[in-house]
Amino acid sequence: MVEDYDVAIIGGGPAGSTAATLLSKAGRRVIVLEREKFPRFHIGESLLPFSMQTFTRLGLQEKLRAHFVEKFGGEIAEAGGEKAAKFYFKDGFASRTDRSYQVTRSKFDKMLLDHAGEAGAEICEETSVDDVMFDDGGVTLRIRDLNQAGVADPRYRKIGPELRAKYLIDASGRNSVIGNKFKLKKSYQHLQKLSLFAHYEGVEREAGIDGTLTRMVRTLDSWFWVIPLENNRTSIGIVLEAADFKKSGLSAEQFFERAIAEQPLVRNRIGGGRRVSQVYTAADFSYRSQKLAGDRWLLAGDAAGFIDPVFSSGVFLAVLAGEQAADVLHDVLDHPKRVRRLFRHYERLVNRAMDVYLRFVESWYAGKEFVEVFLTPTQLFQIPPAVNAVLGGNVGNRFAIRWRMELFYLIVRLQRKWTLCPRLSLVPKTDREAAPLNPASI
Numbered sequence: 001m002v003e004d005y006d007v008a009i010i011g012g013g014p015a016g017s018t019a020a021t022l023l024s025k026a027g028r029r030v031i032v033l034e035r036e037k038f039p040r041f042h043i044g045e046s047l048l049p050f051s052m053q054t055f056t057r058l059g060l061q062e063k064l065r066a067h068f069v070e071k072f073g074g075e076i077a078e079a080g081g082e083k084a085a086k087f088y089f090k091d092g093f094a095s096r097t098d099r100s101y102q103v104t105r106s107k108f109d110k111m112l113l114d115h116a117g118e119a120g121a122e123i124c125e126e127t128s129v130d131d132v133m134f135d136d137g138g139v140t141l142r143i144r145d146l147n148q149a150g151v152a153d154p155r156y157r158k159i160g161p162e163l164r165a166k167y168l169i170d171a172s173g174r175n176s177v178i179g180n181k182f183k184l185k186k187s188y189q190h191l192q193k194l195s196l197f198a199h200y201e202g203v204e205r206e207a208g209i210d211g212t213l214t215r216m217v218r219t220l221d222s223w224f225w226v227i228p229l230e231n232n233r234t235s236i237g238i239v240l241e242a243a244d245f246k247k248s249g250l251s252a253e254q255f256f257e258r259a260i261a262e263q264p265l266v267r268n269r270i271g272g273g274r275r276v277s278q279v280y281t282a283a284d285f286s287y288r289s290q291k292l293a294g295d296r297w298l299l300a301g302d303a304a305g306f307i308d309p310v311f312s313s314g315v316f317l318a319v320l321a322g323e324q325a326a327d328v329l330h331d332v333l334d335h336p337k338r339v340r341r342l343f344r345h346y347e348r349l350v351n352r353a354m355d356v357y358l359r360f361v362e363s364w365y366a367g368k369e370f371v372e373v374f375l376t377p378t379q380l381f382q383i384p385p386a387v388n389a390v391l392g393g394n395v396g397n398r399f400a401i402r403w404r405m406e407l408f409y410l411i412v413r414l415q416r417k418w419t420l421c422p423r424l425s426l427v428p429k430t431d432r433e434a435a436p437l438n439p440a441s442i
């Protein structure tokens with residue numbers, strides 16, 4: 001028998017789980033098809049405070065607080081060690097909350113997926129969606145059972161090889177089932193980055209809330225993250241041009257260890273800490289789907305687009321899209337005639353949120369000027385609280401934030417021609433002494 005659902009969701013990451021929980025709570029019949037068995041490793045550990053409202057709506061706050069490190073802001077430092085700036089979410093323009101979380105994703109994603117199950121969604125792990133076929137009445141999913149030993153599990157229920165749903169949410173992450181099927185993925189050629197990362201234990205932390213911040217160290221041609229996690233673990237990663245890694249001829253481990261050894265700010269922070277995981281690599285290529293909605297489908301999370309992780313926006317965008325997709329489909333299931341208008345609204349909203357981060361990211365990578373301006377203290381027109389708000393996930397259309405962001409970008413552009421803010425080398429001091437810098441960059 002081919003079973004029929006209101007909504008089928010491909011992928012049990014944050015986007016899929018969020019949508020599944022909300023639709024199930026609203027009384028819809030939902031199935032999540034996830035090809036992995038959770039917990040599974042995933043990168044993307046630093047969350048933004050603007051997701052907190054959604055976590056409250058999902059009923060997750062208590063579980064999150066019990067398991068993860070609360071995060072109160074961030075710090076951006078330049079590799080030369082001359083300047084660094086901390087920012088706290090409480091100071092963001094129209095700040096709604098002063099905190100979010102730093103999470104081990106394997107644990108976080110499992111918590112969200114289990115929560116969706118508790119809310120009533122049917123969860124099928126180790127189940128791959130291999131194809132989807134649309135018709136006027138809905139969608140047929142062709143699925144493959146990857147579960148070898150599952151028959152021994154009392155909760156195991158064989159489904160497929162096909163199932164039907166009225167609507168589909170593709171939350172399959174960077175695997176982008178629909179994006180690949182309809183060739184919708186458009187990559188940003190100027191953002192072809194690569195990440196190397198690992199977990200450490202025993203890394204030094206500051207006392208109090210400063211010990212919860214995500215720390216970023218910006219070098220001339222790369223940046224590092226240092227993210228404090230629970231159980232004395234710390235995630236450390238570097239993002240760089242994919243071509244630079246390829247050129248080096250080194251293994252991921254050799255490259256990563258060398259990169260850290262060359263950066264005193266990161267090296268000193270690790271201090272006596274030690275690496276406790278392998279060095280992972282992830283292609284970090286930014287892309288966007290040219291369409292986020294079709295007759296019977298919506299794309300959510302990385303399946304809709306992936307913007308470079310520098311401002312930790314991925315899970316925020318995934319949760320935002322998951323929530324919006326759930327609300328839109330709940331409405332459409334009652335009022336099918338509204339589908340076009342509501343899907344258009346969804347597409348606009350998610351695209352606008354991604355645009356905010358794309359612009360931020362492009363400015364960050366365009367040169368040193370973003371960091372030079374960011375690290376220069378100013379109270380001018382309350383620009384820092386506006387930048388802080390966007391860093392926290394405030395991507396609403398508030399005019400008060402928009403014009404301040406425009407001014408920020410204008411100053412960054414002007415800094416390219418004139419020295420409005422002190423110039424920074426972004427090179428560690430010892431290296432600068434060994435090889436004098438190009439005077440133009442001083």
Ligand SMILES: Cc1cc2nc3c(=O)[nH]c(=O)nc-3n(C[C@H](O)[C@H](O)[C@H](O)COP(=O)(O)OP(=O)(O)OC[C@H]3O[C@@H](n4cnc5c(N)ncnc54)[C@H](O)[C@@H]3O)c2cc1C
Pocket residue numbers: 010011012013014015016033034035036042043044045046047048127128129130171172173174175176177195282283284300301302303309312313314315316318
């Ligand atoms: C280097 C790096 C660092 C990052 N750092 C951060 C950070 O600090 N903070 C942050 O917020 N974000 C960060 N991100 C981004 C973040 O990882 C993603 O944006 C986020 O995981 C997206 O969630 P999602 O639910 O859309 O997709 P995912 O979490 O990727 O979930 C998609 C799921 O779909 C499943 N799936 C795929 N194909 C199929 C199929 N055919 N059938 C069934 N299941 C399928 C997958 O197994 C997966 O579990 C980072 C990303 C990178 C690359």
